[in-house]
Every structure is written in C-alpha cells, then in structure tokens.
Amino acid sequence: MDFSFLWQGLLSITWQQLVMYVIGGLLIWLAIEKGFEPALLMPMGFGAILVNLPLSGVIDQFSAGVGETHGIIQWLFEVGIEASEAMPLLLFIGIGAMIDFGPLLANPKLFLCGAAAQAGIFLTIIIAVLCGFDLKDAASIGIIGAADGPTSIMVSQVLHSDYRGAIAVAAYSYMAMVPIIQPFAIKLVTTKQDRAMKMPYKPQGVTRRMRIFFPIVVTVIAGLVAPASVALVGFLMFGNLIRECGVLSTLSNTAQNDLANLITLLLGITISFSMKADQFVQWQTLMIMGLGLVAFILDSVVGVLFVKVLNIFTPNNKINPMVGAAGISAFPMSSRVIEKLGQEADSQNHLLMHAIAANVSGQIASVVAGGVVLQYFANLG
C-alpha cells in the first residue's frame, strides 16, 4: 500500500510558506499577548497560515483528477474586496455610527489639525517613489499613513497594488503601535514646555440640527471637491447620520456592533488572501513596513509643526502643539497618547477633549486623503 499521500503535503512546503507560518504566528502572538489590534491581526495571522498550506482548500486549486475547485477565502476576497470593495466600505458605516463629532463641532479650528497630519501620506509617497516603487504602489504605501486600515485596503485594492497584504499588515500593526510611535515622534519636535501648554476647554452646546446637517454637508463638500472620495466619505457619514438622526437607534446599534463586528470578523481573514507566500515573502515587504513607520512618524511631526506655525498667527488662542499629532485617524489611541504626554509634562494638563476633536477630524481627513489620491489617478487617465 502506498502511504506517500501522508507526507505529500509536508514535502511540498516551500521555505517561503514556512516564513509565512512564522509571520502568521507572530501576528497571532501580537494580537493575543500584546493586544495589538486583535480583531484584525488575529484573523490575518490565522489566515496567513491557512492560505499558505500546500494545495490549501481555501483558495482556488486545480488538480488533474478533480479539475478546478473553489476556495472560500479567495471567493470572499474576490466578491467582498476585489469586485466592489464592499467589506472596507461597509465597515465604514459601523465606524461612522461609532464616532461622536461633538468635540470637533464645538471647536471647528481643529479641523485643520486633521488636514495637516495627512502630509505624512504624501511625503511617504515621494520617499517610496525615490526607493524605486511604481507610482501606484507608492501611493498605496503612502496611504498607510492615513492610519486607517479600511482606507489602506481600499486604495491599494483600487490601484491594484502588488503589495496589498503587506500594506494591510503594516497599516493595522502601526495603528496598534501608536502608543509607542507617537510619543517618540512628538518628543522629536516638542520641548517639555510645549507639551505642558494648557488649553482651556469650553464645551459649547452642539445642536441636534448641527449634528444632523454635519454628515450631509461633509458628504456633499467632499463629493464636489474629490468625487472619488464619495464612497469612503459617504459610507462613513451615512453611519454617522444613522447615529445622530435620533430615530434609528436600533439601526445605529446594529451598525456599531453587529455590522462592524461581522465585517471585522471577515475582513481580517479575507485580506489574508493577499498574504500568499509568493506575493508576501519578498524584500519589498520589509521596505513597506519601514515606509509605513516613516509615514506614521511624518504624520505626527508635520501635525505638531503645523500647530506651531498656526500658533504664530493666533497668539491669543494657542493650541498645544501635540494636539496637531492627534490629527491622524487612529482613534482613540492617538488622543490617549496626547493626554498622557500632557500629564507627564504637567499633571494638571488635560488635553483629552481637544485631542479627541483633532482625532475625529483625522478620521474625516484620512478618507478624504484616500479619495484625493484615487482622484489624482482618475484624472491621470
């Protein structure tokens, strides 16, 4: 009797697949032991192992005896991400339903912090081009600096980047590492005196009417200036309108919990389709991880420097420079970092509400940034 079928799979494992098992294990470890974005990194880690098993049944295969068989993860990827970008977009409905824009509406000046902190995206695109990446790949890599996983996945998918898996891993890993990356970046460009700067918090009433008009206004303005951003911004704001309208509390709860959880559950394991060994195990993946880190650092540095310049023009209404660094989409991690650094500099310094305002501004700005990048390529023709 021929027993060779028992070790056929074992013998066909390549060294690249072995590397992917280690990477998958590392992601699972980071998720479980370190608590790094566990909802995404754990499924991605498990998926990385799953899709890299020899002749894995979760991706399409062809064998002489059976013919073509279809795999579930490949199907989920083709339908949920490749064909329609449905998964990242649907996740935005849930995210929109979770966000309270109140602190930002009470202090609209902080919208500018969200805008400025996106500079890291574009500076990283330039660096990626200088490193030899193709323009579309460079743009996809730069979007890691949006600190926004679904936007990174969507932009890299629309631009057909060859590095979607590495980009998704970098985006989610660095989002989880904001509490480590941002203090380092902020301390590079601030003094203790800067960090100790107090900002009075004067909560202003935000009317219900304003909260309802806001998502509609954002969608229309973003749509008129950057039409390619409509899907991203529109779904984010649709979720927020459901939250704020006051008559759809059941749908709001469903979007915040069931929908967001269901999509998150599937998104991580689905994106692992782009972590097949032949695509992932290449030296460019290491470069992408490095460039992603650069993007996060540049976001924070430019955000801080922007506020320092702004303060020159508004000497009577100064903003703590660190609040500029909160203008990234990583919510609420970035806000917590700013609050902690402020208290380290002066135990009476409370910046949380200001940082939250800049942080939610960053959530809008990051999807607009994704939209304007796509718009640029649309205009290139």
Place this chain on the structure above:
Amino acid sequence: MSENLIHALEMLGQGMLGIFVVLGIIALLVVLMGKLGGGK
C-alpha cells in the same frame, strides 16, 4: 527628475490642497451653522 517623482510631488500639492479645501470649507460651514444657532 523622474516622471514618477514629478507625479508624486504633484500629488503632494494637489492632495494637501484638496484636503485643506474640503476640511476648511466644512469648518467654515460648521462655524456658520453655530452662528445661525437655534434648533435643539
């Protein structure tokens, strides 16, 4: 200068301008809505 680098620099200019325009207009409209006030 390579063509890709020129495109990347263009993207920086257009991208940041686009983001500041969108968020700037939104901020102005929010201020305006706040001034008009009313409602509940």
